[in-house]
Amino acid sequence: MAIRIAQSSDSIQAGPLIYSSGPVAFEYIFSRKHGPTIGDFLVAEFAHGATMFSHRHHHVYELEGDVVGSIASFDASSHGGTFLANARAIFRHYGLRGIVKGLIFELRLVKAPRKACLYLCHIAVREDCRGKGVAAQMINFMAAKARGGHYRYLSLDVAEQNSNALRLYEQMGFKVRVRNKSYNKILDNHLYMELDLDAD
Template sequence: MPLTFRRARPTDVDAAIPLIYSSGPDAFDYAFARPGRSSATDFLRHAFLQGSGQFGWRQHWVGEQDGQVLAAGTAFGGEVNLGYMLAATRQILGYFGLASPAVMVRGLQLERIICPPPRRTLYLAHLGVAPERRGEGLGSQLIDHFLHCGRHAGLPMAALDVSVANPRAQALYERLGFSVQVERPSTLPGVASHRYMQRPL
């Protein structure tokens, strides 16, 4: 049964955040978790409800069946890098307060492994499918939806990053025409190296 895609809403927070988090739990934990104080998903909820930036509800899509959200993700180009950075800075300052500088440093460290996308490239991110429905083709539908959006926008290339610890996801992306361009090694604790993948639109 095909998914129906729509723009996310603030009321999707409970369904969308676990899916977004599942797209890169190690990286999210490295950047945003404060052991004994708050989890990465606590910050992601805060940022999602703020609406702006790459974590906000306005930038996300959800895929539904029978009114149940089963997939989520976002896609954007390098043209928004500065705006996203400013929005993330505001959200981090508002949420972490005095701990914000350390969070920002960790975010910059992650950007050496998962780099901001180039201009004129549709970058797919935060791709998540409900665990109980994986293997049913929902991930392919989610990616196809974003590729269609990129073609409609006239962009020439699509790209994404995948953890070397997630070979199942890489195999899916390869079936959909993506190929590895570069592997960026990680020396960060708990964060695997990532592979940057591209395909023409």
């Protein structure tokens, strides 16, 4: 097993993992009625894109040659640096409707990283490998990287109904800082959580 920097060649296995990290939100923002299947979009952007879905922002968990886990990380600068690429890709494939939905989602439910914070997203583990500590290992790996990069906090957002993920994050020391209430009946409320890396 190994946690490593993602490569473009991981796209076929990593794309579905990214989708599984937030299927309800992906289905809402990237409507299949207005563009390619979400799976195809994520695989293509992971392999070749400059968006937040690119391999350039991800690490993967490899087990016996298979990618079974994914995790992405951003700070305020790198997150902002994907904004134009995100907008172009979404507009090209899903039109203005997709851009508007994505912007509202980020403004209302999933906030951009703050200063001194390394933000984690697209945390996903292949279904047959869940419950084996893969997600915890990836988060601990990123925590070590964050400390080495002199970040003060790790942060993430999680859908309030995702009880398994929420339980794991709480066990690892993440604290709920903000509860962002959903603005429609499709999307769940989201919890913004932080882990203080200096609290050990």
